[in-house]
Amino acid sequence: MSRPVVIVVAAGPGVSGSLARRYAREGYDTGLVGVDETVLTTLAGELEDLGATAHHVVADITDADAATEAIGGLAERFGRVDVLHFNPSAFRQKHPLTLTSAELLQDVGLGVAALLTALQAVRPYMSAGGRVTATGSMAADEPWNEAASLGVQKAGLRNLVHSIDATLEPDGIRAASVTVRGTLGKEGPFTPDRVADALWDAAHQDEAEWRTEVPYSG
Incomplete structure (x- = not known):
C-alpha cells in the first residue's frame, strides 16, 4: 500500500514548512506548492532526509488555470491525496480609506478563493478519511483596521471551510481551520512548530466530535 500524501499549498519556511516536516515524520509523502523555487527545493530536501518522497511545483495559485494544472499534476503523480493544507494569506497594510476594492479582491483571491482551486484540483484523488485543513487567524474575529483585508480573508476562509466540510462530510472527508490566537514567534507557544502541531x-480529531473551527491559544 502506498504511503499517505499531504499537499501543502503556499509552502515556505514558516508554519507550512513545520507542518510538512511533521507529516513527513509521521510517514507521509509530500507535495509542495509555492512561489520560491529555492525555498521549495530546500524544504523538499529536508523532507527527503526525514524519509519522505517530496515533489514540488512553483505556481501562482491566484491563476486558477495554472494552479489547477500544478496542483492536479502533483496529485496525479502521487495517485492519492489524504490531506490538503491551505496556508496562504496576503498582508497589505492599508485601512478602509486607502484600501481599494481591487486590492481587497486581489487579497481575497489569494487568501480564500485559491482554496477552491486547490480543493477542486485534488478532489478526484481524495477518498473517505481525507482531510482539508487551513491556517486561520484571530484576525477573523479581531481585525486590525490598518490591515483590513487580512481580517476579511481570515473570516472568509473560516466560513468557506465550514461549507467545504458540510459538502464533503457525506463522502467521509472532513475540513477544519485552526484559528491561531496569537502572534507567531521564535519562542513560546506560537512558534511555527507549535502551530503546526495544532x-x-x-x-x-475524533470524527464523532469533529469541529470545523479549532481555536489555538497556546
Missing part, C-alpha cells in the same frame, strides 16, 4: 491535531 494543525496536525485538528486534522486528526
Whole structure:
C-alpha cells in the first residue's frame, strides 16, 4: 500500500514548512506548492532526509488555470491525496480609506478563493478519511483596521471551510481551520512548530466530535 500524501499549498519556511516536516515524520509523502523555487527545493530536501518522497511545483495559485494544472499534476503523480493544507494569506497594510476594492479582491483571491482551486484540483484523488485543513487567524474575529483585508480573508476562509466540510462530510472527508490566537514567534507557544502541531491535531480529531473551527491559544 502506498504511503499517505499531504499537499501543502503556499509552502515556505514558516508554519507550512513545520507542518510538512511533521507529516513527513509521521510517514507521509509530500507535495509542495509555492512561489520560491529555492525555498521549495530546500524544504523538499529536508523532507527527503526525514524519509519522505517530496515533489514540488512553483505556481501562482491566484491563476486558477495554472494552479489547477500544478496542483492536479502533483496529485496525479502521487495517485492519492489524504490531506490538503491551505496556508496562504496576503498582508497589505492599508485601512478602509486607502484600501481599494481591487486590492481587497486581489487579497481575497489569494487568501480564500485559491482554496477552491486547490480543493477542486485534488478532489478526484481524495477518498473517505481525507482531510482539508487551513491556517486561520484571530484576525477573523479581531481585525486590525490598518490591515483590513487580512481580517476579511481570515473570516472568509473560516466560513468557506465550514461549507467545504458540510459538502464533503457525506463522502467521509472532513475540513477544519485552526484559528491561531496569537502572534507567531521564535519562542513560546506560537512558534511555527507549535502551530503546526495544532494543525496536525485538528486534522486528526475524533470524527464523532469533529469541529470545523479549532481555536489555538497556546
